[in-house]
Amino acid sequence: MRNRFIQGRDFGSPDLLALQTEELAAPGPGQILVRHSAIGVNFIDILLRRGELARDLPYRLGLEGAGEVVAVADDVGGFAPGDRIVYAGGPTGSYAEARVLPAARAVRLPDGIDDDTAAAVFFKGLTADYLVHRMRPIAPGDTVLFTAAAGGVGQLAVPMLKAAGATVIGTVGSEEKIAAATGVGCDHVLVLGSGDAAERIREWTGGRGVAIAYDSIGRATFDLSLASLARFGLLVSYGWSSGDVEPVALAHLRDAGSLFVTRPTVAHYIQERGDLIAGAERVFAALKDGVIRANIHAKLPLAQAGAAHELIESRASQGSVILDPR
Ligand SMILES: NC(=O)c1ccc[n+]([C@@H]2O[C@H](COP(=O)([O-])OP(=O)(O)OC[C@H]3O[C@@H](n4cnc5c(N)ncnc54)[C@H](OP(=O)(O)O)[C@@H]3O)[C@@H](O)[C@H]2O)c1
Numbered sequence: 001m002r003n004r005f006i007q008g009r010d011f012g013s014p015d016l017l018a019l020q021t022e023e024l025a026a027p028g029p030g031q032i033l034v035r036h037s038a039i040g041v042n043f044i045d046i047l048l049r050r051g052e053l054a055r056d057l058p059y060r061l062g063l064e065g066a067g068e069v070v071a072v073a074d075d076v077g078g079f080a081p082g083d084r085i086v087y088a089g090g091p092t093g094s095y096a097e098a099r100v101l102p103a104a105r106a107v108r109l110p111d112g113i114d115d116d117t118a119a120a121v122f123f124k125g126l127t128a129d130y131l132v133h134r135m136r137p138i139a140p141g142d143t144v145l146f147t148a149a150a151g152g153v154g155q156l157a158v159p160m161l162k163a164a165g166a167t168v169i170g171t172v173g174s175e176e177k178i179a180a181a182t183g184v185g186c187d188h189v190l191v192l193g194s195g196d197a198a199e200r201i202r203e204w205t206g207g208r209g210v211a212i213a214y215d216s217i218g219r220a221t222f223d224l225s226l227a228s229l230a231r232f233g234l235l236v237s238y239g240w241s242s243g244d245v246e247p248v249a250l251a252h253l254r255d256a257g258s259l260f261v262t263r264p265t266v267a268h269y270i271q272e273r274g275d276l277i278a279g280a281e282r283v284f285a286a287l288k289d290g291v292i293r294a295n296i297h298a299k300l301p302l303a304q305a306g307a308a309h310e311l312i313e314s315r316a317s318q319g320s321v322i323l324d325p326r
Helices: 045-048 113-134 152-163 175-183 196-203 224-228 250-255 275-289 302-313
Strands: 002-008 018-025 031-041 064-070 084-088 098-102 104-109 143-146 169-174 190-191 210-215 231-239 260-262 296-301 320-324
Touching: 002 098, 002 302, 018 302, 031 084, 031 113, 031 302, 045 196, 045 302, 064 098, 064 113, 084 113, 104 275, 113 152, 113 231, 113 275, 113 296, 113 320, 143 152, 152 169, 152 175, 152 275, 152 320, 169 175, 169 196, 175 190, 196 224, 210 224, 224 231, 296 302, 302 320
Parallel strands: 143 169, 143 210, 169 190, 210 231, 231 260, 296 320
Antiparallel strands: 002 018, 031 064, 031 098, 031 320, 064 084, 084 104
């Protein structure tokens, strides 16, 4: 089967990504072959392209996609040609018309959830799901801080946090994103770079600070997130969109209120098939119940994968960006 896919020939700028063609092999043991109808773009793809994650050259990109199963290896049960599926996780390579992937990464897509929606919310929704439901339970009265609240993960995590009973302070990078952050349920919105953010957070929490700070921005917001925590607060440092963070002195965590810090990855939270399925079921249920919805900022042709990256890295996107492989 003739296939078109995106290849990165070097690490660096988006123009290093180019469309290539290949003859696609049949699925090997444990694999299925899927023809994509929609592909999700995630910030981690950008980190990989920039060379901030270990990879060999040349490389493929993309950790999620939705589409139809075309072929199934003899040893794979549970999937058949014609099934609608969505998947998340490695190995990379979803920026393609079609691909083979481990069947263990795929989940059957329920009726009522279209492929664009699935590609827009699956990886980001599984991330929001573990952050909200598996990290530390939200206690009644908890206020939390969530950075990049108008972004892809943010627009899914904030409504999940609200549904779990939290009061949410969301950060955005500009005034234009305030409406998106309040639209998904933020009780307070902090525009980064405008005024004394730490003071605003103390005001909004009656001087106590937040129970949990979910920080995906990294270098630019890490100190603020740490300073925003109440006693016994938890800092979840799950991304570094602005650059990686410096090490933290453990004594500081003691002095600042016996704080907790974790640096998690969704890869571990969906590593076991049972965890992937349970997370997927919660994400599908949240979609069906109207708790979350896919906010697709842009759908670009596969060949414009570099432009999709530029949209996200320039902080211009709100919600998800997906690619159209057809
Ligand atoms: N650890 C995990 O399990 C896991 C899983 C998935 C994603 N992530 C991380 O979660 C974050 C969100 O991912 P996403 O795909 O949904 O992206 P996104 O939130 O749609 O885009 C990143 C956002 O970060 C903010 N930002 C602040 N400073 C930035 C800078 N210097 N450059 C670029 N963006 C900056 C921007 O929002 P404002 O302009 O509003 O500040 C931007 O919209 C990323 O850091 C990603 O790596 C982690």
